Amino acid sequence: MTDAPVLTALHEGWGELVLNRPDRRNALAPRSAAALREGLAALLAGGARVILLRGEGGTFCSGLDVDLFRGGAGWAADWTGFHRDLYACPALIICALERYAINAGAALALASDLMVAGEDAVLTVGEAAIGMHAPMNLAWLRLRAPESVAAQLALGAGRMRGSDLHRLGLAWALVPDAGVLDHAREAAGRMAAWPAGTLAGIKAALRRPLPEGGDVFDAVQARPGALGASPSRVARP
Secondary structure, three states, X not given: OOOOOEEEEEOOOEEEEEEOOHXXXXXXXXXXXXXXXXXXXXXXXXXXXXXXXXXXXXXXXXXXXXXXXXXXXXXXXXXXXXXXXXXXXXXEEEEEEOOEEEOHHHHHHHHOOEEEEEOOOEEEOOHHHHOEOOHHHHHHHHHHOOHHHHHHHHOOOOEEEHHHHHHOOOOOEEEOHHHHHHHHHHHHHHHHOOOOOHHHHHHHHHOOOOHHHOOHHHHOOOOOOOOEOOOOOOOOO
């Protein structure tokens, strides 16, 4: 089995972008951000109109692998760059949220256009509870959610189950946990067969403009009171 942190698979009109560190519950390593950018670019170059973002081994993403990130932040430019790539991506992004998406993993889930969540899956934007800023989560919450919903996630720092994500409109589909990947793959294949250009055109028309004509990905990284703590594990409730 390859030790590459990210895998890709190209199908008929759609592709899979796969976090591939199942032994670490797909926690992100320093080289994961660059690998995600490369994988996304390769799938688009291969003609993918729908991209399924998922984790290997039945878990989406447990956040940053904090044991690997201590003492360095050189990955940050690629991490922000990948989120900008997702914002500009013409392909439809579907997230298969299995088990959990924590902190940096939550940002990936929230960046998707459509989220398929397991009934018992959990999404946590928990940085506030551990003294960290949450720039990419804040960026996507500003782009996708009302302020009241964003506050529940970013200020409450709690664990939000799949049913709550669906109720709040953050998850597109709520399915039994064992069926998340099958449901997401079926949807990706079905939608990729729709007339060329349809999804990209609708997605572009729906895209919420960047606040105040600026760059939300820069704006959320330089806020009053922002903390510069090193990555650490999510606090227990």
